[in-house]
Amino acid sequence: MGNKMARRRVITGYSSNGLPYACIGSGVRDLVVFGGLDFQHKPPSAIMLRMSTGYLRGLENSYKIYIVSRRPGLLPGYSLSDMSDDYAVMIKNEMGGVADIIGVSTGGAIAQHFAIDHPDLVGRLVLVMTGFRLTEEARELQRKVADLARKGKRRAASALLGTAIIRKGIAKHFFKWFMGLMGPLMIPADPSDGIVEIEAEDRHDLSDRLDRIKAETLVIGGEEDFFYPVPETAGKIPNARLVLYPNLGHNAMFARSRQFGEEIEAFLLSDK
Numbered sequence: 001m002g003n004k005m006a007r008r009r010v011i012t013g014y015s016s017n018g019l020p021y022a023c024i025g026s027g028v029r030d031l032v033v034f035g036g037l038d039f040q041h042k043p044p045s046a047i048m049l050r051m052s053t054g055y056l057r058g059l060e061n062s063y064k065i066y067i068v069s070r071r072p073g074l075l076p077g078y079s080l081s082d083m084s085d086d087y088a089v090m091i092k093n094e095m096g097g098v099a100d101i102i103g104v105s106t107g108g109a110i111a112q113h114f115a116i117d118h119p120d121l122v123g124r125l126v127l128v129m130t131g132f133r134l135t136e137e138a139r140e141l142q143r144k145v146a147d148l149a150r151k152g153k154r155r156a157a158s159a160l161l162g163t164a165i166i167r168k169g170i171a172k173h174f175f176k177w178f179m180g181l182m183g184p185l186m187i188p189a190d191p192s193d194g195i196v197e198i199e200a201e202d203r204h205d206l207s208d209r210l211d212r213i214k215a216e217t218l219v220i221g222g223e224e225d226f227f228y229p230v231p232e233t234a235g236k237i238p239n240a241r242l243v244l245y246p247n248l249g250h251n252a253m254f255a256r257s258r259q260f261g262e263e264i265e266a267f268l269l270s271d272k
Contacts, residue, residue: 012043015090018071022049025060030099031268032091033067034107034114037161037201039149039187039194041072055253055261062269063100074196080204083197084114091121100268101215102126105227105250106197109204115213116206122215126264129221129250131228132236133205138164138227146198149191157191158183164226165250175251210236218243218267220260222252241267 011023020043025031033056035044044052044067056065068090070083087110091099100123103111108130115122134142141164148157162179166172179186187194210233219234220243227250234242243263245252253260 010046010049014043015068016093017086017089019068019086019090020044020072021066021068023064023066024049024053024056025063025065027059027061027063029063030091030095031059031063031065032087032095032099032101033065034087034101034103034111035067035069036105036107037194037197038069038106039191039197041069041074041193044069054257055264058261058265059268066095066099070193070197072193074193076196076199078196078200080110080200081113081117083110083200084117087114088118088121091118097121098123100124100126102128102264103130104128104253105130106201108228109201109206112206112210112213115215115217116209119214124268125213125215125217126267127217127219127233128260128264129225129228129230129253130219131225131230131233132207132210133229134201134227135229139202141226142198143202146191146195149187149195152189154187154189154191155180155183158186167224167226167249207236211238213237213240216267217241218264220252220263221245222248222250222255224249225252226250 014020020041022044059065071086098121101111108127111127115125145157145160159176159180162176166175217237217240219240221230223244223246231242234240245256248255
């Protein structure tokens, strides 16, 4: 069950198997968003929803949209495949056994496992700013982020992530400062859940399994994404559609929120 957040048509809560979520929209179909790297593992705040869901507004009349993180208290060694199994339980128990899926960044890596291991639960699949593995540079950066978080250096850990999201122009300096400022809000005093996610993604490589994805798939992101080989990921999925934004990296969804939303809406709602 959940509680309504003031001023918005938002319901927050936990699934029966403990996954934190926020639900927006009033449609009859179900859309589940696997959120990106998350140290908090609790329902998103109103401000985080405003910052991260602009691209979904065109879908709110067609779907109930569940933005879902991972369950809290992950044990060391928990894998992205294990996390995808948790999503499967939620969708089986609470959504009639099938949903369209959007996976964002780390959530997109989990969504790939989900589409391979639970094909009967997937309607259409959208992979946003993600890939079948991390780049070597991203893997090393995330290891440093985990180490800083483990040492309690939350501002430094968050700022380091910021340097990889926007990498060019004056905006990169502002964003690094902003992410550092947000560090204590994004990374809790006990960062273990986020560290487990980072360690799980460090082991993530589906380069030889993506051809098992049978769902209709849209891969969308920035041409210069630091974290993932986005075009190569689309090329490994049978009949996947690829949309790339030039001169943008891992900030593409935020820099082109309206265009992202239009592309995803057209893909999910075509012939429905």
